[in-house]
Amino acid sequence: MTCSVRVASDADRQSWDDFHRSAATLHHAFDWGWRSIIRDTFGHKPLYFIATDDSGQVQAAAPVFHVKSFLFGSALISVPYLNAGGIISKTDDAAEAVERAIDEKAKELGVDYVELRCRKVEPLLEGRYSPRSHKVAMELQLTADPEEQFKTFPAKLRSQIRRPTKSGLYVKVAPADQNYSEDFKGFYSVFAENMRDLGTPVYPKSLFSRTLKHFGKRAQIITVWQEQRPLAAGITLQDRGHVEIPWASSLRKANKLSPNMLLYWESIKAACQAGADVFDFGRSSPDSGTFRFKKQWGAEPVELCWYYHQEMKKIPDINPNNPRFNAVVACWKRLPIPVANAIGPWITKAIP
Structure with missing residues (x-):
């Protein structure tokens, strides 16, 4: 079977989403919506590659962005700002056709590197691409009943979850198809303050x-509140049986009240109630503090394989722990x- 590959246009939205929903890969990063979200927020050009057979049926797809960073150069990345990407396909031939199209576009644009954020080893990329497994996703298998899920936690963890409510903290869970203006303000105020405390630039609202x-x-x-003051907040995104919390924060000055424990429990509880099979805590560096925090909930590491084209320049170390950024981080705090x-x-915009 031969496939033709092209960059998708607005007219391809329905066929893209239908293909994504039928694919075995569960992750919101392949949702068509990111095409406009990332383009309109950061200005990076979307290049959504799509492979179709002779009948016009989609056989493979890859959401890619041309990122121009004044810090790290020009790159093709799938998907910037998210924890997944790469190629989803029905056949190896279709995947190879898309991979060749990405390579050709990289040469045409003269980018410094190509980065495909795969969530598993991809044999088709081995050889032409170099894998880098420096991060893991922490995934918790869910039960259908939140009460049964709660019972799976160690006694110490259950006690830590109960502690905030005994101190008068309460939780609000707001679906994004309803009025969430107050919750959004609470989320962003907590998220922005925590990013500043970490020495990391905050994303735009x-x-x-x-x-x-x-x-x-x-x-x-x-969101977790004490009276009218937000102390912790997060946003969850669902793709069928997979729920991820890509953005979450709590205020350092409220650590003694443990709002973070209540935040994550309520997020897990909501995922159970939504019928999800997996709760994804997001990516962490192995054996880091965030890794150990997520591990205590019963989450297991899933090695992330980010692939980089072998002909590129040195792989950029986009990491706040990079010694190169120590002075900047200290000043930002x-x-x-x-x-x-x-x-x-x-x-x-320059830190994808």
């Missing part, structure tokens, strides 16, 4: 508002929040 608008009832904002919120969104 528009990234989250566009994401929530597109995903609708497949997205939820979970001292910025007033309004200043960090004003500058951060501009810088994140």
Whole structure:
């Protein structure tokens, strides 16, 4: 079977989404909506490659963006800002055709590197691409009953989850297809302050508002409050049986109240109630503090294989722990929040 490969246009949205929903790969990163969300938020050009057979049926697809970063150069990335990407396909021939098209586009544009954020080893990429397994996704298998899920946790963890409510903290879970304006304000205020405290530029509000608008009832904002003050917050996104919490934060000054424990439990509980099979805590570096935090819930590491084209320049080390950024991180932590919120969104365009 021969396949023709092209860059998808707006007219391909329905066929793309139908193909994504029929694919075995479960992750929201392959949703067509990111094409406009990332383009309109960060200005990166989407190049959504699609392979069709002689009858016009989609056989393979790859969501790719041309990212131009003043920090890390020009690149083709699938998918920037997200924890998944690469090629989904029905056949090896179709996947190879898409991979060749990506390579040809990379040469045409003269990019510095190509990055495919796969969630497993891809034999078809071995040889032409170099794998880098420096991160893992932490996934928790879910039961249908939240109460049964709660019983699977160690006694110490269950006690930590109960502690915040005994201190008067409460939770709000807001589906994004309803009125969530107060919850959104609470989320962003917590997220922005925590990013500043970590020494990391914050994403623009528009990234989250566009994401929530597109995903609708497949997205939820979970916030933990003390009276009228938000202490922890996160956003979850669902793709069929897979729920991920790609963005979550809590205020350091509220650590003694353990709002983070309540945040994650309510997120897991909501995922169970939504019929999900897997709760994805997002990516972590092995044996890091966040890795151990997620591990205590029973989550197991899933090695992420990010592939880089062998002909490219040195792989960029986009990591706040990179010694190159130590001074910048230290300075950023001292910025007033309004200043960090004003500058951060501009810088994140260059940090995919």
